[in-house]
Amino acid sequence: MSEKVLMKGNEAIAEAAIRAGCRHYFGYPITPQTELAAYMAKRMPKIDGVFLQAESEIAAINMVYGVSSAGLRVMTSSSSPGVSLKQEGISYIAGSDLPALIVNVERGGPGLGGIQPSQSDYFQATKGGGHGDYHLIVLTPASVQEMADLTALAFDLSDKYRVPAMLLADGTIGQMMEPVELPAESGCTVEKPWAVTGTKMQRRHNIVNSLYLVPEELERTNIERFERYAQIEANEVRYEKFMTEDADVCVVAFGIAARVSKNAVIAARNEGIKAGLIRPITVWPFPKKAIAEAAKHVKGFVSVELSMGQMIEDVRLACECTRPVSLCSRVGGMIPSPDEVLESIKKMNGGLK
Numbered sequence: 001m002s003e004k005v006l007m008k009g010n011e012a013i014a015e016a017a018i019r020a021g022c023r024h025y026f027g028y029p030i031t032p033q034t035e036l037a038a039y040m041a042k043r044m045p046k047i048d049g050v051f052l053q054a055e056s057e058i059a060a061i062n063m064v065y066g067v068s069s070a071g072l073r074v075m076t077s078s079s080s081p082g083v084s085l086k087q088e089g090i091s092y093i094a095g096s097d098l099p100a101l102i103v104n105v106e107r108g109g110p111g112l113g114g115i116q117p118s119q120s121d122y123f124q125a126t127k128g129g130g131h132g133d134y135h136l137i138v139l140t141p142a143s144v145q146e147m148a149d150l151t152a153l154a155f156d157l158s159d160k161y162r163v164p165a166m167l168l169a170d171g172t173i174g175q176m177m178e179p180v181e182l183p184a185e186s187g188c189t190v191e192k193p194w195a196v197t198g199t200k201m202q203r204r205h206n207i208v209n210s211l212y213l214v215p216e217e218l219e220r221t222n223i224e225r226f227e228r229y230a231q232i233e234a235n236e237v238r239y240e241k242f243m244t245e246d247a248d249v250c251v252v253a254f255g256i257a258a259r260v261s262k263n264a265v266i267a268a269r270n271e272g273i274k275a276g277l278i279r280p281i282t283v284w285p286f287p288k289k290a291i292a293e294a295a296k297h298v299k300g301f302v303s304v305e306l307s308m309g310q311m312i313e314d315v316r317l318a319c320e321c322t323r324p325v326s327l328c329s330r331v332g333g334m335i336p337s338p339d340e341v342l343e344s345i346k347k348m349n350g351g352l353k
Contacts, residue, residue: 004181009147009174012182013103013167014039016148017075020155021187022101023049024074026063028056030082031115032171033105037077057082061089061102068098069208071195073155073188077103079171080121081112084129090164091130095210097194097225099158101151102136103167105174106306108333116333117171119255119306125168126284126314133222135229137165137236138284140254144178150281152183157236159190161228168283170306172256172335238281239290243269247276249348250294252315253304254280256335261304264341273349283311291318300348301325304341306334324348 007015014036017025025040037053044051054060060076067074078086083104093100106121108114121129125138137157139150147169154165196206212218240258243265244250253261258279268275278294280287291301300323303312309327316325328344330336 004179006177007144007180008035008177009141009144009169010035010105011039012144012147012180013077013151014043015182016151017101017155018043018047018049019183019185020073020152022073022075022155023047024067024072025050025076026052026054026060026074027076027078028054028060028082030079032107032117032174033077033079033103035174036103036105057085058089061086061093064100065089065093065096065098068093068100069096069196071192071197073159075101075103077105079105079107080109080118083121083124087124087130090136091128091132091134092210093164094130094134094136095132096208097162098164098208099155099162100164101154101158101167102164103169105169105171107171108331114333115171117256117306117335118331118333119170119257120308120310120331121168122283122305122307122310125166126286134225135163135284137161137163137232138168138282139165139238140168140281140283141173142255142258142279144173144176144180146281147173148180148182152186155188157232159188159192161232163228163232170255233285236282237285237287237289239287240279240281241290242277242279244276244278244294246274247294247297248274248299249276249302249345250298250300251275251277251302251304251341251345252280252291252311253277254283254311255306257304257306260336260338261341263338264345267338267342268345273345275345286314286318288314288318291315292320295319295323298323302341302344302348303327304336304344305329307331
């Protein structure tokens with residue numbers, strides 16, 4: 001049975017993970033996601049779960065590797081510098097075709113940066129932050145409700161495709177408190193015949209491994225994995241359209257930037273400018289077809305980001321550079337205001353022929 005409560009975004013992720021059947025959490029405290037770990041520390045012992053504050057982020061991600069190998073739902077969370085430390089382990093998990101959930105509640109960078117919100121880990125999340133050819137399924141919540149909903153979805157997609165998933169949130173959504181309808185307990189119903197759970201002398205031994213010393217075998221494995229990635233791109237793209245049907249200027253934004261941008265789009269409409277918004281909910285797979293379709297009738301795009309410009313490259317690729325794409329951004333923990341986004345919409349609109 002679902003219930004509606006007032007929660008912080010970080011806490012909503014934790015409770016949704018528990019209700020999705022996650023009973024193993026490994027992490028290390030870092031602002032602005034510490035409430036997530038604190039919630040798990042409080043709740044896990046009461047439900048026969050495992051919470052462990054590892055000695056480091058590197059240790060935490062390798063614990064995730066071990067539990068996932070046994071076929072159990074498992075997650076870790078951190079913020080930007082901590083997620084960087086996890087990258088080698090994430091690559092090993094991807095290379096072993098294991099499902100797992102990694103939560104990144106982003107903060108400003110590079111380096112230690114600051115503790116205020118950011119979206120500057122976009123490249124790291126969508127292009128593969130570790131070594132080798134791999135992808136994560138990357139979901140980007142724009143509300144506390146989506147923090148919960150997309151957590152459950154991330155576990156399901158990760159299990160379905162045997163691909164690790166990332167919830168790419170920003171510090172604002174993590175710290176924000178809103179009403180959220182929590183899902184009912186669902187657990188994990190996916191059969192995992194590949195898991196290393198002991199054979200009971202009834203089947204061959206399973207091996208979880210990412211080492212292939214025969215080049216042809218490694219090539220076959222990578223090709224098969226990319227065939228699954230193609231299925232994900234065909235079936236699992238998620239996005240929201242807002243007032244795009246007759247738009248002359250299309251804003252593209254996710255997370256807290258999308259909430260700001262929606263207000264700017266409404267303000268632009270009130271001033272007689274036909275603006276619309278495409279909000280990626282998955283940034284990998286990226287909604288390329290939706291943007292390409294919009295490019296057939298819009299005259300320009302504005303990419304709104306909490307970075308120096310990262311998603312803008314995917315917007316340009318998606319419209320195949322057939323339309324101008326401008327950037328509206330703030331960095332260092334700053335968030336563009338609706339007025340700043342509106343000004344970017346006006347500039348794009350004013351430059352159109």
